[in-house]
Every structure is written in C-alpha cells, then in structure tokens.
Amino acid sequence: MMTVALLVSLFQQEEDGFKFKKDTEWTYDFSGYADFTKAVLTVEEAEKGKMKMKMVYSDSQNTKISQGWVVEVADGGLTLSQSRSDDSKSPGFRVYKFGAKKGDKWESPFYSKTATAEFRGQEELTVPAGKYPKALHVAIKTDAGGAFEVWLVPKVGIIKMTYSDDGNDQNYTLTKVSLPKE
Numbered sequence: 577m578m579t580v581a582l583l584v585s586l587f588q589q590e591e592d593g594f595k596f597k598k599d600t601e602w603t604y605d606f607s608g609y610a611d612f613t614k615a616v617l618t619v620e621e622a623e624k625g626k627m628k629m630k631m632v633y634s635d636s637q638n639t640k641i642s643q644g645w646v647v648e649v650a651d652g653g654l655t656l657s658q659s660r661s662d663d664s665k666s667p668g669f670r671v672y673k674f675g676a677k678k679g680d681k682w683e684s685p686f687y688s689k690t691a692t693a694e695f696r697g698q699e700e701l702t703v704p705a706g707k708y709p710k711a712l713h714v715a716i717k718t719d720a721g722g723a724f725e726v727w728l729v730p731k732v733g734i735i736k737m738t739y740s741d742d743g744n745d746q747n748y749t750l751t752k753v754s755l756p757k758e
Contacts, residue, residue, distance in 0.1 A: 593730025
C-alpha cells in the first residue's frame, strides 16, 4: 500500500512541475524562420493546469510576430495546442506522458494528422540558461513527415526544442527563465 501512495505522490510532483504561473517567461535563442533570432514565451493566464501563452518572435530590427499557445497539464500528460484568433485551438498533441519510462511511445493528434512520441529518457543538457542533469528527452514524429525533439525540465519548462519539416528547421535554446515573484 505504501508503494502505491509513493507512486501517486511522485506522479503528482511530476505533474506539478509543469504548472507555471501567470507572467512566467522563457527567452530562447531562435533560428529557422525568416530573420527572427529571439523567441519569448509568456504565460498570460494560468488556471488549474491550463496555461494560455504567447510566443513573440523578434529580429535585430525589432520586427515582431506572435503566436498563441495553450499548454495543459491534464489526463496524465503535458499537451500543447496552438490557439486561434476565434478563441478555439488546434487539437493538442501530447508532448510528454507523466511517468513515462525510456522507450515508451504514445500517439496523439497533430493538426489533421497523428504524431507518435517516444520518451528517450533523461539526459544531461547544457544551454545558455544553465546545466540540467536530468532533462526529459522526447522525440516526436508526425504522419506529415515533421519531427520534433524536446528537452523538458520540471519547474523550468522546455529548455531546448528542434523542429524539422520539409527543409524547414527551427531551433529553440533557452537563454533565460523568469518566474513571477510569490
């Protein structure tokens, strides 16, 4: 019985590690879209594990574009969706499945297609924002031919992400994370 309670507690801790408060902000070095070199992701609203975020891309001339995202911690995983101007969202795809073991795979919707993710395990990864000895590495392939690699750290977020699709390669590398004051 103690083992079950311990597992539930560990699962809850893992889940809580991806719930971020309003005004949490991540700054990334970015490459792969026009001349944009920086991406800043900010939590605009947060309630019960659902976070509405905005990603703003900028270049050296301070030209900016933005995208809306919804990140949800629910149903045993971390799900990412793109929000739309009419307040709807794209079907979310499961970026991480809580409690995953190395080699575990899961499928998830990806726009009008399907994505298959594989947990590659924990890895040590150093990015400009710091050194992370237990980054969670997930590889995601879509039916449409795209591929993501994501490295996540509880209580920090995504520290690195790469995306490749038909010659379009995008790279995000965390340079700074700012947590709101308690």
